[in-house]
Amino acid sequence: xxxxxxxxxxxxMWGPSAPDILCKDTLTNSWVLIENQLEKTDHIHLGQLMTxxxxxxxxxxxxxxxxxxxxxxxxxxxxxxxxxxxxxxFALEIVANRRFARSxxx
Numbered sequence: 161x162x163x164x165x166x167x168x169x170x171x172x173m174w175g176p177s178a179p180d181i182l183c184k185d186t187l188t189n190s191w192v193l194i195e196n197q198l199e200k201t202d203h204i205h206l207g208q209l210m211t212x213x214x215x216x217x218x219x220x221x222x223x224x225x226x227x228x229x230x231x232x233x234x235x236x237x238x239x240x241x242x243x244x245x246x247x248x249x250f251a252l253e254i255v256a257n258r259r260f261a262r263s264x265x266x
Contacts, residue, residue, distance in 0.1 A: 179212045191218040200227035201251075206235060222250045 181194035193212050197205050201223065213221050223236070228251045236249040243249075 177208065179208075179216070182216070185220060188219070190220065191216045192220040192222065193218040194222040194224060197223070197225040199225070201225045201229045201232040206232055219246050220248045220250070222252060224252045224254060226254060228253045 179193050180196045183192040183194070184190070185192050193209065193216060195205060195209050195212070205223065205225075209221055209223060212218065223232070233251055236251050239247070239249045
């Protein structure tokens with residue numbers, strides 16, 4: 161998919177709570193909603209995803225988290241099963257590795 165960032169003041173749309181990232185799919189002109197979570201997934205963020213998606217008519221929903229809990233993976237799998245091919249639900253689990261270089265003093 162080719163996405164472009166949609167510059168929009170999200171706080172004006174949603175008040176104190178707003179989607180983390182909102183894009184437009186340039187091929188379909190549909191909304192792409194991306195929600196970031198620094199820890200493992202929770203029910204609150206799942207509810208936010210559904211609320212934002214419904215309010216925006218988003219068809220691609222991406223949940224990025226440090227750990228995707230099995231019940232949330234199952235919920236997204238279920239949503240992919242019961243919706244037509246227009247809708248896509250993704251969960252991305254991010255793992256960061258940090259290497260430390262040791263220096264030797266001469």
